[in-house]
Amino acid sequence: MLRIECPHCGARDEAEFSCGGEAHIARPKEPDKLSDAEWADYLYMRTNPKGILAERWCHTFGCRRWFNIERDTVSHEILRVYAMGEPRRESGT
Amino acid sequence: MKRQRNRLDVGARIDRSRRLRFHFNGKPYEGFAGDTLASALLANGVRVVARSFKYHRPRGIYSAGMEEPNALVQLGGGASSEPNLRATQVELFDGLEAASVNCWPSVNFDIWAFNDRVSGLLPAGFYYKTFMWPKSFWHSYEKVIRKGAGLGTAPEMPDHNIYEKRHQHCDVLVVGGGPAGISAALAAGRSGARVILADEQAELGGALLGNGERIEAASGVDWAMGARAELDGMDEVRVLSRTTAFGYYDHNYVLMVERVNDHLGAPPGTLRQRLWKIRARQVVLATGSIERPMVFADNDRPGVMLAGAARTYINRFGVKPGNRAVLYGNNDHIHQVALDLADAGVRVEAVVDVRAKAVGEAVAAVRERGIEVMAGHAVGGALGKKRLRGVEVLALNEKGDGFAGDIRRLRCDLLCLSGGWTPTVHLFSQSGGKLDYSENQACFLPGEARQAVSVAGAANGVFALKGCLGEGAAAGRSAAGKLGFREVGAPEALPVAQGEAGALMPVWRLPPVSKGERRFVDLHGDVTVSDIELAAREGYSANEHLKRYTSTGMGPDQGRTGNMHALGILADIRGESIPAVGTTTFRPPYTPVPYGVMAGRDVGVLADPVRMTAMHGWHERSGAVFDDVGQWKRPWYFPRTGEGMAAAVRRECIAARSGVAILDASTLGKIDIQGPDAAKFLNRVYTNSWNKLAVGRCRYGLMLGEDGMVMDDGVTSRLAENHYFMTTTSGGAARVMAWLEDWLQCEWPELKVYLTSVTEQWATLSISGPNARRLLSELAEGVDLEADAFPHMVVRSGKVAGIEARISRVSFTGELGYEVSVATSYGLALWQAFQRVGENYDLTPIGTEALHVLRAEKGYIAVGHDTDGSVTPGDLGMDWIVSKKKDFIGRRSLARADTMRTDRKHFVGLLPETRVPEGAQIVAEYKRRPPMKMIGHVTSCYDSAALGRPIALALIAGGRERIGETVTIPLTLQGRVVKAEITSPVFYDPKGERLNG
Numbered sequence A: 001m002l003r004i005e006c007p008h009c010g011a012r013d014e015a016e017f018s019c020g021g022e023a024h025i026a027r028p029k030e031p032d033k034l035s036d037a038e039w040a041d042y043l044y045m046r047t048n049p050k051g052i053l054a055e056r057w058c059h060t061f062g063c064r065r066w067f068n069i070e071r072d073t074v075s076h077e078i079l080r081v082y083a084m085g086e087p088r089r090e091s092g093t
Numbered sequence B: 001m002k003r004q005r006n007r008l009d010v011g012a013r014i015d016r017s018r019r020l021r022f023h024f025n026g027k028p029y030e031g032f033a034g035d036t037l038a039s040a041l042l043a044n045g046v047r048v049v050a051r052s053f054k055y056h057r058p059r060g061i062y063s064a065g066m067e068e069p070n071a072l073v074q075l076g077g078g079a080s081s082e083p084n085l086r087a088t089q090v091e092l093f094d095g096l097e098a099a100s101v102n103c104w105p106s107v108n109f110d111i112w113a114f115n116d117r118v119s120g121l122l123p124a125g126f127y128y129k130t131f132m133w134p135k136s137f138w139h140s141y142e143k144v145i146r147k148g149a150g151l152g153t154a155p156e157m158p159d160h161n162i163y164e165k166r167h168q169h170c171d172v173l174v175v176g177g178g179p180a181g182i183s184a185a186l187a188a189g190r191s192g193a194r195v196i197l198a199d200e201q202a203e204l205g206g207a208l209l210g211n212g213e214r215i216e217a218a219s220g221v222d223w224a225m226g227a228r229a230e231l232d233g234m235d236e237v238r239v240l241s242r243t244t245a246f247g248y249y250d251h252n253y254v255l256m257v258e259r260v261n262d263h264l265g266a267p268p269g270t271l272r273q274r275l276w277k278i279r280a281r282q283v284v285l286a287t288g289s290i291e292r293p294m295v296f297a298d299n300d301r302p303g304v305m306l307a308g309a310a311r312t313y314i315n316r317f318g319v320k321p322g323n324r325a326v327l328y329g330n331n332d333h334i335h336q337v338a339l340d341l342a343d344a345g346v347r348v349e350a351v352v353d354v355r356a357k358a359v360g361e362a363v364a365a366v367r368e369r370g371i372e373v374m375a376g377h378a379v380g381g382a383l384g385k386k387r388l389r390g391v392e393v394l395a396l397n398e399k400g401d402g403f404a405g406d407i408r409r410l411r412c413d414l415l416c417l418s419g420g421w422t423p424t425v426h427l428f429s430q431s432g433g434k435l436d437y438s439e440n441q442a443c444f445l446p447g448e449a450r451q452a453v454s455v456a457g458a459a460n461g462v463f464a465l466k467g468c469l470g471e472g473a474a475a476g477r478s479a480a481g482k483l484g485f486r487e488v489g490a491p492e493a494l495p496v497a498q499g500e501a502g503a504l505m506p507v508w509r510l511p512p513v514s515k516g517e518r519r520f521v522d523l524h525g526d527v528t529v530s531d532i533e534l535a536a537r538e539g540y541s542a543n544e545h546l547k548r549y550t551s552t553g554m555g556p557d558q559g560r561t562g563n564m565h566a567l568g569i570l571a572d573i574r575g576e577s578i579p580a581v582g583t584t585t586f587r588p589p590y591t592p593v594p595y596g597v598m599a600g601r602d603v604g605v606l607a608d609p610v611r612m613t614a615m616h617g618w619h620e621r622s623g624a625v626f627d628d629v630g631q632w633k634r635p636w637y638f639p640r641t642g643e644g645m646a647a648a649v650r651r652e653c654i655a656a657r658s659g660v661a662i663l664d665a666s667t668l669g670k671i672d673i674q675g676p677d678a679a680k681f682l683n684r685v686y687t688n689s690w691n692k693l694a695v696g697r698c699r700y701g702l703m704l705g706e707d708g709m710v711m712d713d714g715v716t717s718r719l720a721e722n723h724y725f726m727t728t729t730s731g732g733a734a735r736v737m738a739w740l741e742d743w744l745q746c747e748w749p750e751l752k753v754y755l756t757s758v759t760e761q762w763a764t765l766s767i768s769g770p771n772a773r774r775l776l777s778e779l780a781e782g783v784d785l786e787a788d789a790f791p792h793m794v795v796r797s798g799k800v801a802g803i804e805a806r807i808s809r810v811s812f813t814g815e816l817g818y819e820v821s822v823a824t825s826y827g828l829a830l831w832q833a834f835q836r837v838g839e840n841y842d843l844t845p846i847g848t849e850a851l852h853v854l855r856a857e858k859g860y861i862a863v864g865h866d867t868d869g870s871v872t873p874g875d876l877g878m879d880w881i882v883s884k885k886k887d888f889i890g891r892r893s894l895a896r897a898d899t900m901r902t903d904r905k906h907f908v909g910l911l912p913e914t915r916v917p918e919g920a921q922i923v924a925e926y927k928r929r930p931p932m933k934m935i936g937h938v939t940s941c942y943d944s945a946a947l948g949r950p951i952a953l954a955l956i957a958g959g960r961e962r963i964g965e966t967v968t969i970p971l972t973l974q975g976r977v978v979k980a981e982i983t984s985p986v987f988y989d990p991k992g993e994r995l996n997g
């Protein structure tokens, strides 16, 4: 079980959180202009890297705030916790 | 009762003044406090304690710990009976009752033992090959096989024992209370760090309890007791005995089970076990090692045991495991054990050492005692059946991989084996650490760690006592040091008597001495060398395939003693190195963990929260039968005396259609939405437009996932300029709330919208029927209820029965209806006021079943009932609610080629001949046998009082174009076939005249 540093409440067990999957997937501004394939890409396709992944988490059984983390999918080490809306790091995937 | 004839008169860690009586397989015996069930059985001369899994061969006690493959017992009876415990781990208590598993009718006469004589018919993969054809017979074979291969009996009654869970943080968690673990805990504890030392056994000491080794002038046991006293004196140190760390998860999260009262038989009313959930900043694993056996013909005879176990029975339990011993192995340990056996009065026939050059302190000491050392020799086979009668010894050839010379027979009733040591790396491996193979020590050792963990002592391949003490202390000091804790005072030097042991010589398999002999690798699973050879010949030569094909290492003991041999033999067959063949993956739990302790106190009424409305007590008193909707208890129907469900529901439906009915609607999800951008937000999350909804009006909305599939629905009211009140389905409330928050926080943070879940703050009742307005008018104050002033889909505030209330004119039944909401604390008062006034109207309380019938008659969907996450608004015939002028979540998906297909499943009505189960498949062309082409399924089906016949709702491919056609619903399992006509889903009052009345 991961131990996650909520930016608002501090470190808590993973059981208090929900994972929202990969972060930084913005909803297309004009969905009508996308092909079916492009829309499917937004809806379903995720990078699923072996290594550093930026993902969204929500402190569901705490403050109910969403935030981003960078997690190493091999070691499960959490390298960074940052606010929703903050950009990903240059070096990140 | 027999005398404990194998008990030594003095010494050991048992209390001879405290006699404990127990029964094994129905016979009475006596042991002493400090015994395990295994040591007490050995003391009483009980040789055969079990039958093996496949061949039902007689088996004796093989080890003195958790690695025991043979002595599995069923403890106790009734609800607290527990199967497959290792007798070597069961602490003896007065009144203990245990029985062997896997034998019938008794250990000494076992019917299934014929398997042993026909064993040529039971090779590896036998079950797969023989019983999988023909496939349809498998269920009849299975019953017989399961009985034959039964491993204990699971209790069938609820477990009355008490368990609990505890969360704990610490700086340093030390797992294992042997010399390395104790040293680590002392070093970390002395620095002031918060330390937990967890150990599986009743008292600290680990191997010291059994091997008789000394530390300086003290016995190892006295040293351990001294250390325990020091640890107990440290405020920040907690020592947990009888505690097994069984799972190592991410971020140093370790689960442990503490057996609090098992050693006393877990008397009723006491805590039996405790689950510890540890979050440690640093972990030191000092988990020790497990001795490996040697493999030869009939190496499973009662009387064959691990050398360390024999030593433990003498030194720790004061039990002579035999009278005449032979020792056989590939390292110095057999020589050390030979000395202990001789000291205890056991006649040692010979020490058989595969090493051609057996030299060193211990070997010399054995020779000095006049005991024969047969260097460069091997045991070819064991003699005897229910007890060991002797061994056959042969000289090895020069290479050490075959025999040279004649068989020599030695008489003995005890054969002690040591094939080296396998470090207990399970937890390290679970933590994500890599394992490296050591050629020198012929075992896997911890390599690169992935978490904040270090390994010390035998678990790290350091087997000699001196090394364990030093490495443990260093690991404890280093773990605490990394966290900023410094040990006070200089670490004390710990010189010990024991020197370094000589090198071992790995021998995984030798050629058979005679044809057809059984050389066991996995004693528990009855897997032999031949089985492994056969599996490899048949192509199952990958380690993971071999394991599953032969079942090696898959028993309750998880192959602790035999896995390395299986691997070594496989590598030998493949002509590759052991690391090339690989090891299997270690997964939690390390040892079996009872479900009871995982559940803890979260059982019975505490298993899951129960949500009740403000009116629940009234429903109960009125005899409601309840329906579980998520965690909510909702009245399902209100039967009158002697009335069955069908009659009650029918009566409730008739009341709603002809008089007036009342329903507790408090469980509807309710979300308060405020802010200047609220309308904009609703436009994005609902398919229809919210721009023109006036204050005081309500609107039905459909919510989609971004994939275009219907997710939830409900009525939302506009209470003020920037204030809306959303209702959701009862089951979807939490999901919808989370969904809306997600979009607001992550995608549209610029919107000024505030959400508050108010499901529990409002109690709601709904009345419907032709008399609803007259009934409400008797209770409402300051609200004009006349149809023109208060039409359908309007919300008003006012007082009802003197209580501040919101009144919405909405309906889920198709009748004139109102929802009245008040603060939850007034919910019951409101309900009771309606009951009082309602007497004049024959007001009928109805439950969810009647509500479903009524809404189905109107063709209203129930999300999650008629929809399943693959249904679009178009599929439901609800295009009228999908705006063409704006974007909303899911809109783009409705324009995909697949969602625009005309042959998608449509929501339609069905008129079946008789009532059919929901989920029943629908076919256009019925055939007597499958396969038939399925064109859809029934989503709802009820007996309709209003129509006087069964009605159903269904999803049918191209259904709207098939209206008027007859389809078939084959109910094969019920042995009937039902015909049905496809209709519009609206069965009742299609023009909606009643609703607007």
Ligand SMILES: [Zn+2]
Pocket: A006, A007, A008, A009, A010, A059, A062, A063, A064, A065
């Ligand atoms: Zn939080």
